[in-house]
Amino acid sequence: xxxxxxxxxxxxxxxxxxxxxxxxxxxxxxxxxxxxxxxxxxxxxxxxxxxxxxxxxxxxxxxxxxxxxxxxxxxxxxxxxxxxxxxxxxxxxxxxxxxxxxxxxxxxxxxxxxxxxxxxxxxxxxxxxxxxxxxxxxxxxxxxxxxxxxxxxxxxxxxxxxxxxxxxxxxxxxxxxxxxxxxxxxxxxxxxxxxxxxxxxxxxxxxxxxxxxx
Numbered sequence: 001x002x003x004x005x006x007x008x009x010x011x012x013x014x015x016x017x018x019x020x021x022x023x024x025x026x027x028x029x030x031x032x033x034x035x036x037x038x039x040x041x042x043x044x045x046x047x048x049x050x051x052x053x054x055x056x057x058x059x060x061x062x063x064x065x066x067x068x069x070x071x072x073x074x075x076x077x078x079x080x081x082x083x084x085x086x087x088x089x090x091x092x093x094x095x096x097x098x099x100x101x102x103x104x105x106x107x108x109x110x111x112x113x114x115x116x117x118x119x120x121x122x123x124x125x126x127x128x129x130x131x132x133x134x135x136x137x138x139x140x141x142x143x144x145x146x147x148x149x150x151x152x153x154x155x156x157x158x159x160x161x162x163x164x165x166x167x168x169x170x171x172x173x174x175x176x177x178x179x180x181x182x183x184x185x186x187x188x189x190x191x192x193x194x195x196x197x198x199x200x201x202x203x204x205x206x207x208x209x210x211x212x213x214x
Contacts, residue, residue, distance in 0.1 A: 024036070059071050059075065062074075110164070110167060111148075113163055113164075113167065114148070114149070114160045114163060114164060115147075115148055115149045116149075117149075117159045117160050117163045118148070118149025118150060118151065118156050118159070118160055119149045120159070121155050121156045121159045121160075122145075122149060122151060122156060125153070125155065125156075130155050131155065132153050132155070133153045133154035133155050134152060134153050135152045135153060135154060138152040139152065140152050
C-alpha cells in the first residue's frame with residue numbers, strides 16, 4: 001500500500017495519465033468526444049461488473065447462512081449509502097479533499113488488515129495449528145471478536161502487532177528514502193557550502209573586475 005501511494009500513484013500513474021490525456025486530446029473535437037465516451041463506457045462497465053460479480057457471490061453465501069430477509073435489508077441500506085456517496089461525489093467533486101480521502105482510505109485498509117489477521121489467527125487456532133495462549137486477566141466482550149477480531153489470547157495480538165508494525169515501518173522507510181534523507185543531505189550540502197571560504201584566486205579576480213569596472 002505504501003509502495004503504491006509513493007511510487008505508482010503519485011508519480012508514474014499520474015504522469016502516465018497526463019501523457020495519455022495529451023495524446024487523446026491532440027485529435028479533432030469529434031474524435032475526442034467519441035474516444036472519451038467509449039472509454040468512459042468501458043471503464044464504467046468493467047468496474048461495475050467486477051464489483052457486482054463479487055457482491056453477488058458474497059451475498060449468495062450470506063443468504064444461505066442468514067436468510068433472504070437479512071440480506072435484502074443489508075442490500076437496501078448499502079444502496080442508500082452508495083447513492084448518498086455518489087451524489088456527494090458528483091456534487092462536490094471540485095471541493096473534495098482528495099489527499100485527506102486517500103489518507104482516510106489508507107487507515108480504513110489498515111483496520112481491515114488488522115481484522116483479517118485476527119480472523120486468520122483465530123481460524124488456525126480453531127484448526128489446532130497454533131496454541132490458544134489465553135490471557136487470563138484480559139476480558140473482552142464478544143462483539144469485539146465478531147467485529148474487530150480482537151480475542152484475549154497472545155497469538156492474535158502478536159499477529160496483529162506484527163502486521164501493524166510492517167505497515168507503519170514500510171511507511172516510515174518510504175518517507176526516509178524519499179523525503180527525510182534527501183532533505184538531510186540537502187541541508188548538509190548547504191552547510192558545507194557555507195563553511196567553505198572563497199579561494200584567493202577568486203578574490204583576486206573579483207577585485208580586478210571591480211577595479212576595471214570602476
